[in-house]
Amino acid sequence: MHSEINQMSIKFLSRSSNEAFARQAVAAFAAQLDPTIEEINDIKTAVSEAVTNCIVHAYRETTGYITVSAKLFDDGEIRIVVRDKGCGIADIQQARQPMFTTGDAGRSGMGFTIMESFMDRLRVRSREGIGTQVTMTKRIAARFGTR
């Protein structure tokens, strides 16, 4: 079985002061799946990476809207989509390589690698000049038969 049980979306300006808001909001929503502290941290980390990318790369010289939506499924899966209407990515395969970055010294090029290793699945879709959409899923294991 894999049917949707809940959903939400948040929309906010690409200011770095909103990064904490975004990861905490997703964590508060994901809490319904009764995750462990480590699972919640994995989700916060992945969301933080994806949202930071929108702020730092997609809207590098400008400010725009970022949308984060999340769905919960009855098998304990959470699916998170982070979307921007920024500059887009020319070569996604290259962008996903560990250590590849077009950012400044503050960027390590490890964002996608960390999203991949902290979540179960990562899909990146992007079109130059249109925007980028990052979809991440993670299955939260049932505990004490709570589901």
Place this chain on the structure above:
Amino acid sequence: MHSEINQMSIKFLSRSSNEAFARQAVAAFAAQLDPTIEEINDIKTAVSEAVTNCIVHAYRETTGYITVSAKLFDDGEIRIVVRDKGCGIADIQQARQPMFTTGDAGRSGMGFTIMESFMDRLRVRSREGIGTQVTMTKRIAARFGTR
């Protein structure tokens, strides 16, 4: 001066399991104004009352979307708008009376009274069959010259 410095909105299904998400998300956003723990709690409480009203009253027999948006201003004000497309309120003045409720035994009729006393200002607009919009503002005092 009173100009907007940041904004966000969240949209979610009218399930009671989303109440905690809504108040925590607003609290995470409001944290940027460096509020005291008490101020954050006031905001969480007011949001909780307004969102519960959408779930319990607006979409009493159904499920619908609830939107919570928030704006921050440079004088430390936060303005929160909670919106539903539910049944609406026939008589707003009556609805705002302490202890007035059309709900079951679990409702005390104190929701609007608490929103009023925990926030600085409360405005309710509603049309039967169209929906309800609750606007609440609160000024967060500057501390240690952080603003």
Place this chain on the structure above:
Amino acid sequence: MKCSHKRERCGIVIRFHGELGHHEAAQCVEYLEKTMTLYPTEPIFLDLSGLTFMDSSGIAVVLGAQRNVLGAGQSFCVIGTPPTAMRIFQASGICRRVTFLPALPQTEGEEDDLCTAK
């Protein structure tokens, strides 16, 4: 939200931990009713000191519990209410009908124990 209870000298203490909003209220009411059925002849103390959040849903939870306990001829009392939750009870005026105490009343036995322990 977690509910628990334990027997003290003065009666049964029921404790709520975490956030109490509309979503959690049903669970609290159920736990209260179950526990009162288990101990129908004991005074009930509702300990709210573990609440990290409460909205107006808490009002009906407390009033309902008091109605049941008094109906069974026992005494009912709320203890350890955090200041923010207290503001909600105060706004609602139920403080005129429900007894709120800072902590469990010290029973004579306990005072003795304390003396011996010293």
Place this chain on the structure above:
Amino acid sequence: MKCSHKRERCGIVIRFHGELGHHEAAQCVEYLEKTMTLYPTEPIFLDLSGLTFMDSSGIAVVLGAQRNVLGAGQSFCVIGTPPTAMRIFQASGICRRVTFLPALPQTEGEEDDLCTAK
């Protein structure tokens, strides 16, 4: 995010408390640089035990700090890294270039102190 530092026998310990993401990274870098300027002739220990969250922004913060300290001819070491932050450092491979220790190394003086205290 809060930054603080104090002098220990073994050198200067700089401590980060709270969440470290991209937004907070600039503040951390600034604090590190300011503190290194104050103590240019001391070994630097970066204590991450107070971090409740860290994303990949922490990698560049640590690498930049190490570059500056080593450049000034001093030693640099990260201590108390929480397990979740450690997973990020491990994924990035910087553990091969930066020294991570569970806690401050015990200096001989301190061992003496401990003995005397006993």
